[in-house]
Amino acid sequence: MIPFVPNPLALLIAQLSLMVPVLLAIDPYTPLVFFVMGLVNAVAVGKLRVIQFLKILVPLSTVSLSLFFMNLLFPAQGVNGLARGWAVFLRSFSLISLSTAYITMVSPYDVIRALMQNWRLPYRIGYALFAGWNTIPLIRRDIELIQKAQDIRSGGQKSKKIPLSRLPVTLLSGIILHGERLSLSMAARGLDRCKKRSFVVLVPWKRSDTVYDILIILTAALWWILLIHFHVFTFELG
Incomplete structure (x- = not known):
């Protein structure tokens, strides 16, 4: 039996529901x-x-803890700070957990491919996202190169770490040069004129993805209705 591998967009819809x-x-x-x-x-x-x-989740959960202690230590007038803080903690922690789970389940490249192939994301935007994501690892490499250049300028002796205040200008110049090369490369490939492109890696939307999303949405809706029916669900957007 072939294992079910959902489309990244199907997973996105499921998590949002x-x-x-x-x-x-x-x-x-x-x-x-x-x-x-x-x-x-x-x-x-x-x-x-x-x-x-x-x-990823453990560092981000500190946001939920800070919200809990804020509500506990500085409650609004007439509000149970402990109960309110616990509810806010669980809400923020659940939202962070569901978001983090999605990030770790999918590849960013597959998400971009799926957006272009299934949701008609313009190629210019899609390939710009590809380029932007590929630029992130280059930033660390550029920081290491800047530090090595500083060591050479100091006569071969290992110098102190460059202050963060001096890094942005040097990094920005490198990022601008990299962006210019990318824009020329994308223009040479005709991304601004092409209306339909072929893909080496296909991320199709299958019938099983539709069934999967329908089941998740129906299950979520059923549980939501039950929580409302038994007066457990309390609405508040803020």
């Missing part, structure tokens, strides 16, 4: 329900890379 009820809730139960659903979905369908997921 789980995040909407959490975004609108201020009770402690709704975030827990959809957090568990999202985690099961990520492990079973998205083949979640747990170690990478935790490496």
Whole structure:
């Protein structure tokens, strides 16, 4: 049996359908329900890379903790600070977890390809996103080159780290040069004139993706209705 590998956009729709009820809730139960659903979905369908997921989630969870202590220590008049802080913590933690899970489940390149192939994202924007993503690793390389150049200028002796205040100008000049080369390369390939391009890597939208999204949306809607019916769900957008 061929394993189900969902389209990155199908995973995006699924995660968003789980995040909407959490975004609108201020009770402690709704975030827990959809957090568990999202985690099961990520492990079973998205083949979640747990170690990478935790490496990103743990630092980001400090935002949720700060919101908890803000509400606990500085509650509004007539509001139970502990209950309010716990609900806000769970909501923000669930939203961060669901977002982080999606980031670790998909490849950025596949997301961009899927947007161009399935949602008609203009090629100019898609390839610009490719170029921008590829530029990120170059920044670290440029910082190392700048440091080596500084060592050479200091007579071969290992100099102190360059202050962060001096890095932006040097880095910006390198990024501008890299951007000019990319724009010339993209213009030479006719990206501004081409209406239909072929792809080496295809990321098609399959019927199974549609079925998967329908099942996730229906399941999320059913749980949301149950939470509202039993007066567990409390609406608050702020």
